[in-house]
Amino acid sequence: MGGMRGRTTAAAAAVVGVALALGGLVLVFALRLTLTGQVTDTARLRAAAIVELLDAGSAPADLTLADEEDWLAQVVNADGFVVAATPRLAGRPPVAHLHAGDTARVRSLPASDGCPCLLLATPAAGGRYEVLVAQTMDPITEGTTVLILLLTGGIPILVAVTATTTWMVAGRTLAPVEAIRRRVGEITERDLTRRIPQNAGDDEIARLAGTMNEMLARLEHAQNRQRRFVSDASHELRSPLTTVRHELEVALSDPDAVDVSRLAADLLTETLRQQSLVDDLLALARADEAGSGPSATVDLDDLVFAEARRIRDHAGITVDTRGVGAGRVLGDPAGLSRMLRNLVDNAQRHARSAIRLRLSERDGGVRLTVANDGPPIAPEHRAQIFERFARLDDARTRDDGGAGLGLAIVAAIVAAHRGTVHVETEDGWTRFVVELPAVTD
Secondary structure (H helix, E strand, O other): OHHHHHHHHHHHHHHHHHHHHHHHHHHHHHHHHHHHHHHHHHHHHHHHHHHHHHHOOOOHHHOOOOOOOOEEEEEEEOOOOEEEEOHHHOOOOOOOOOOOOOEEEEOOOOOOOOOOEEEEEEEEHHHOEEEEEEEEOHHHHHHHHHHHHHHHHHHHHHHHHHHHHHHHHHHHHHHHHHHHHHHHHHOOOOOOOOOOOOOOOOOHHHHHHHHHHHHHHHHHHHHHHHHHHHHHHHHHHHHHHHHHHHHHHHHHHOHHHOOHHHHHHHHHHHHHHHHHHHHHHHHHHHHHOOOOOOOEEEEHHHHHHHHHHHHHHHOOOEEEEEEEOOOEEEEOHHHHHHHHHHHHHHHHHHOOOEEEEEEEEEOOEEEEEEEEOOOOOOHHHOOHHHOOOOOOOOOOOOOOOOOOOHHHHHHHHHHHOOOEEEEEEEOOEEEEEEEEEEOOO
16 A cells, blocks of 8 residues: 555656646746836837927937936937937947837846846937837846745645645545455455445445455355355265265175175166266366367257257157257357257156257347246246256156256356356246357358
8 A cells, every 4th residue: 555655645746746847937937928028118118208208399408318227218310329318328329229119138238237128219200319218127037036936945845745645645545445455364265254344435445345345245155155065066976985885895794695787787877876976077167167168169950959869769758849940159069068968858857748949049149948848947946956966856866867967067058158047937838048149250
């Protein structure tokens, strides 16, 4: 948190410092421009007063030009001789040779104490005379110097105040984040029931705390589900192993009384059940991984017709495929085949006399339906049947229903292919509906 707090403070101070420096430069330039305009206006007014007297017919010798500190004046005739001047320029040649109406800036004049001046040339008496007025530029220099000193001292103070304020505000703002970090650091995989205190309100910190609590809830749910899965898997694996061990112990206790054929058949049955369970667990593990396997364009209608032929060859159940159309998806052919086979096997176990397969493309997706005319599934059990090791009271037994992983594998494979699966009942048919994204050209 200190790093972010420091970076935020430094960034705020830098932005404010640059903004104030630029603003100060603009302010100095504007002040200098304003003061220059005022000095120019003063020089024009003083020149206009002299011009007015000359235009009225006064002779240059009759002019009374006061000697003041901030300005100097000369009256030059058409021959270029000074005919009147303020006392400090008396007897001096023209201070400059300007055309009528021109202005110029000079660093200093002989009688201006070394101060910069603004020169203004104004015609008078029909062009017989030219009035030169030199107005000191000290107000411009003094005004801008004072402003620059104020900005030089004030900008660092403002930047320091900004940095201090930002440091304090950032600290108070990030304090809840640090509290969340400490609380999350205290939570371990052994106890995911703890939650982060969430303040009232709908600001970013409150939403962050809410999101963290939702994440912890998902992790807790996933951990509980994993523990339950490991417990159920251990139980399911223990049962066939226990049976095999019992059969072998009986055989060892009385070898002469053992029917080898019966023993071999029993052991083979339990071994096949155990192999099926291990295969299901591996299928779930693969489906839980990041990807669903190699991606390829899969024609689901080919897989549907292949399953229909398999069922017709091994079961005395009517299989209706009249509603099977084209359906192409992108995914793992082996995984999709396993998903379809599990759905068809589940339909075969529960069907009374018929299975209905449907496949169609619509709205950018592929809809697969596997229906059977067996007993309906209660609405409160329709989500439960996709859980791992789930068995409904009247649905499955160990002998005909497996370990309760078939539909869980279906749900995992469908989710890995960014699809959905649900159960619905209509007109005496129990339908498993799979929605998958279609291949886009």
